[in-house]
Amino acid sequence: MSGAALHATSGAPLLQVEGLTVAFGRGDAAVTAIEDVSFAVGTGEAVGLVGESGSGKSVTSLSILRLLAPSATIRGGRILFAGRDLVTVPRSEMPDLRGRDVAMIFQEPMSSLNPLMTVGDQIGEAIALHEQVSPQAREARVLELLGGVGIPDAAQRRRAYPHQFSGGMRQRVMIAMALACRPRLLIADEPTTALDVTIQAQVLELMRDIRERTGTAILLISHDLGVIAEMCETVVVMYSGRVVETGRVADVFRDALHPYTRGLLASIPRLDGESRRLHQIPGNVPAPGARPRGCAFAPRCPVKVARCEAERPALTPLAPGRGAACFVAGSEAA
């Protein structure tokens, strides 16, 4: 049962990941990072990929553009983007697609820009790689992009170097660079995690504004459920390398089906929270190499049954547009 069927978005989704499995290392030393991951992103939709460390959310996002480390191999599954399976696209053709159809921004603004190139040149390069435009047209486009992401006096700032920008400003430059060729999908891997909360608010506001203006679909990877709630329509929850729940954000946040999602939502400290104690999920996230047989959440699950420790539950639809990978969920109030 692939996750895609769960999405009743109009027409074929822009991006459809089916049964994606990625492992690191060779031979018997190989460690499965993510297994049987399925979800979809509709045109212009904002999907949140949420999970704690070791959940495989970054590996999933990097696999789409095939930017994984050399030691990683895609063992199975398909990544359909506008009808093309990116897993089978030859390596030499991937650069044409990166930055033009699908763009990506990363978590560490401090180290994601080339320290020896001016900000303007780095954005200009993103244009020049995909479009044959005159230097003047390209320069105009660079200034327009810088202005579009809220960087004041663009003409002068484009000559500055990354070390002359603050974290928030650099993230804006990254966004401008990603939008240079008007991609149809923007993958953002923890874009605001490294930023202070007031700067994060600015960047999130900017991303929402861009989505409205350009209709670019966003795949937002984050561990912060607050950011996901504010930015996305659909959420995909990952735990220990597998998708455990998908659905519309409003539904999942109101009453999550999977015990892990419920536990996670209850553990979040809330600004209006009155209680002193936080709900806590006992135990630890298993390391990728030491994942238990059966459901990975079983050791920490309050409602586990014998079957959970024997078999791995697949992601099954439990309500229109919603799914969970749990034998217990949905059968009665988990």
Add this chain to the structure above:
Amino acid sequence: MLRVVGARLLDAVPTVLLVLTLVFVALRLLPGDPALVVLGEYATQDQLALFRRQMGLDLPLWQQYLAFLKGMLTFDFGTSMVSQMPVSQLIRENLPYTIELTLVATGLGVVVGIPMGVVAAVNRGRWPDMGARIYSLVGYAIPDFYLGALLLIGFALNLGWFPINGGGSGFLDRMYHVILPAITLATLKSAFLGRLTRTSMLEVLGRDYVRTARAKGAREPRVIFRHGLRNALLPVATGLGLSLLATLSGSVAIELVFNRPGIGEVLISAIAKRDYPVIQAGVVIFAFFVVVVNLGVDLVYALVDPRIRVKA
């Protein structure tokens, strides 16, 4: 721009002074009395006294120091005690040979070493990387004078392709004489530069901005050269400065092996003959080179790396 260059030049002044002071102190710490050592135990007292006055050793220490500084900075190194020739003339005749050898050897080292390092880094783990590592390991181990001796015996003595000794006169002839010694030194320097470039390249290729370049749609060659190499070459520039100086000091031995004229040979024979003015001049010349090369590397860094050139 000028502000940065000016700052670096100002920075070099105290360094030069410190170096000269160290040299002055080192030579004055010589155990025993230089006059005795040069003239031998049988010299009479007044011969010793005459020698000391000639050499200005009888003046109070600070006067000697000032005279020493004035002499060094105006390149007036006094006269050789052995050949009575003005030292500066001795230097003028031999220095060009050393510079020629050092530049050609370093040039060859760069042309071979840096590309080798890049290829090894890009093909990490595959045969080019293994080959480069073995080449570097041998290059780090083999003594320069041994390699020189082997090349001399092999290509010069037995095969006669190259001259056995001398520095040659006239451009072509001097090049003909410098090839074998330069290759000897270049082999070692390319091993050093190759390994340095490889490490620096590997470190840079792991950086986030290289991944960003790929995410932008840049093809692999552009990622490696436009983004990777430019950042990797900065630390290599420092390494280049160091290898230039290492080649300079290596040339001392090579000049001996190939019987070439040069500052190294002058200094070594002066040490053997205890010819103090020449020793002093040789040491100062080498020290001067060190300061100039390091200043050069600093300037290159300041001009190339915007993080230094442009204040945040």
Add this chain to the structure above:
Amino acid sequence: MSPSAPFLLRAEGIGKVFGGSRGLPFVAASARVRAVDGVSFAMQPGETLAVVGESGCGKSTLARLLLRLIEPSEGRVHFDGQDLEALSQEALRQFRRHAQMVFQDPFGSLSPRRTVFQTLAEPLQTFGLAQPGKALREQVADLMRQVGLPASVMDRYPRQFSGGQRQRIGIARAIATGPRLIVADEPVSALDVSIQAQIVNLLQDLQERNGFSCLFIAHDLAVVRHIADRVMVMYLGRVVEIGPRRAVYEAPHHPYTQALLSAVPRPDPGAARRRIVLGGDVPSPSRIPPGCAFHTRCPLARDICRQERPALREMPGGQQAACHFAGPNPIPV
């Protein structure tokens, strides 16, 4: 130690300036950075005071000033009625027994080459609290049980534990000498949400049982809401608002506190909320704006804000705020 003074800890006008050395011959001078600027507050025994603020606001520096890990440039700290500045080197070392620290980075706060037993025994031995021989192992075992770790793993090395487990070892080390004050420097920011909850609850349970007061430094305002009795908001080395948790969260008076609270993303989708999005970037501590440091980003900024630095004034809700125009116009949180 004198009988417990009215306050456990009192800071008066504490400040710290880094760098600012004029150049030695051929050694570069470094820029003057004012990290903490005239901070005054007091802590009751058994109380949890949270210190919140964005990067560069000086909260971590303040923690180290209070524990005398770095020397303050100006101001005084009184611990249990004693002026720390007057203490001799040895007396200061004894003071450390009563004031311990928990660190942010679980991977960097434990010495990699020493076992858990050695790390936990160290404070006991340093202050002569360690019983001889076998009994010491039992003491360490008890500490481990208090923080929810099996005593059987005490002979292992830090690299064999997860982030959450290491943070528990750090907490065990901090409570080993029975301190009366624990300064926790962002103890949970490096942890995942599910592990975060475990550590927050652990700290509160230990506080209830041992009665120490806790200075809790954090940038996550939601965590602070659960753990703090009082909250102190800092901006560029200065206190902009300080008061009881309910007052500061539900009726913040300082515009920066209001903006900070409204910037925190809420995990309830669709909740319509009007958000204050501050313009500009946090100025660097080496170039602090004149007058009220926040005026460059403050929506209410007037001329007086640019000239005069506002002092902390009492507010109706029971908290203090440092703003010329602070008034009870809370933005609905």
Add this chain to the structure above:
Amino acid sequence: MTTVDEPLLASDEPSFGVLRRMFSLERPGTIVAALVVLAFVVVAVLAPTIAPYDPLKQSYLKINTYPSADHWLGTDQFGRDVLSRLLFGARNSLIFGLLAPGIAAIVGTVLGVCAGYFGGVVDRIVSRIIDLLLSFPELLLAIMISAALDGGFWNVLLVLSIAFVPGFARVARATTLAVRQEPYIEASISVGLRTRTVILRHVVPNMASPVVVLATLWVASAIRLEASLSFLGLGTRPPAPSWGNIIRDALGNVFGSPWPIIGAGLAITIVVLSINVLGDALRDALDPDMP
């Protein structure tokens, strides 16, 4: 208080893991290198017993002979047995190879730790001088110092040690600075340890591995540097045998056989190569993520 028996991460790794990683099978080079170094040490130690002749005994009957039954590597221009001189040369290299880096390691590390840990003016001055001395390659530094001192064992040892001190000091200082920034140092201070204990118990053990790796690599450099100095006539003075001056004499002797040069040169190369391989293996084992 929920006591949680949480699964621990890696199994308990025995401390000699470092050795196991160094000499594991997929690194045959390291094992060969170890054997070569072992042979070198054995030869150097047992030179007096295994050398066929007295390295200094001259004999005018057998000058410049090619390798023969009784002189496996022939004789030099004074009729001395080349093989014996090579064996004693190994002794000379081992002594300088171990002593010089040893002394430099101690002096350099103390300098580096003090500069790194205490910082302030001490750090600025010490690191300024280190950077200055470091801009001179070891050989140049050695030549300049030996200009002030004539040859002889103690002077050569002094020259070699001084040449290596800046390098050690810089690594020790850099590592100390890095370790000094780690929170566990601040933790040990806040737990009430005296500065002396903090340095000995927490700083030194955690900075040992880079210094140890450097020491290993510099045993090789010391052997090579001593050979170079002796070749230039500034190191071990003939007639005492050193691989460097064996090559120097042989090169000057037009009639002699090339074997002394080949023998001594090969000895230096192989020994230095092997020690470098061991040093690299040690570094990879201690700090696997270095490129």
